[in-house]
Every structure is written in structure tokens, then in C-alpha cells.
Amino acid sequence: MRQHPARAAQEDLVVLTTTVLATVAGDPPVPLPAELRYTPTDPYAVCLSLGAPAAVPVDWVFARSLLADGVRRPTGSGDVVVLPRHRSRPDTVRVLLRPWHGAAALDVAARDVSDFLHLADALVPPGTEHRHIDLDHVVEQLTAGSE
16 A cells, blocks of 8 residues: 655655555564655655554664665665565565664565655755755754753
């Protein structure tokens, strides 16, 4: 089940609502509502939000380049690994989430990931992310309360 990607009226947000197949510890896959989100205010990152709107969401924030590279080849070595077109589900991209206490495999429709990245790239082309960072705001956030 998939809803078309949407942009907020301000043209500063990409949201794609989809359903992922989540597998934990060898249990059968379970469909789980999810959103992929991108905003130029955090230009290097994407957010994979699991469970919304049906439940309190669990958000995973990771590099946009990790998702983009993972569509073509296995990428990542930390808490998030992205694998292209998993053999058991060839029309998906597999996202492995590996927190310290376990692991989950999420199969996301490859077309959804591709559509999402296309919209995010149109909003902030890869290689131009640095132009969207407000350094004054970052410094203000880092130094808040240090006086």
C-alpha cells in the first residue's frame, strides 16, 4: 500500500508514506506503516519513521547518501545498513536497523525509495547540501545555555 509522495505547501519538505515489511529475529514479516521524510533544514539526512500514524512513531535518522548508495550496492557499517533488491524480495530495498539490543530488516518498495530520492534531490541536489545549512543557527544551538 502506497500513497503518492507529497510536498508541503512551503515546498520545503518531502514525505512519502508507505508500508514496509518488518522482520525481527526470524519471525514472519509484518506490514508496518512508515514514512520517509526529507527537509533542507537537515540537508544531509533522511528520516525513516516507523509506525506512524497508527502508533507512536519510531524515527531513524541517517545519511541521505547512505539510502541513495544502498539502492545500487550494499552500504553502511553501523546501526543502519542499506542493501539493494534483496533476493527474496527483488522489488525492494532492504534497510537493516541494528541498535545495540537487536536487529530488524525492513523491506521497502524500491520504487518508493527511488521516487522519494528523486524528490529530495530535486529539492536539494546532491553536492549542494552545504548551501542549506544555517551556520549561525547551528552555533546558536551549540552554545545555548553555555553562559
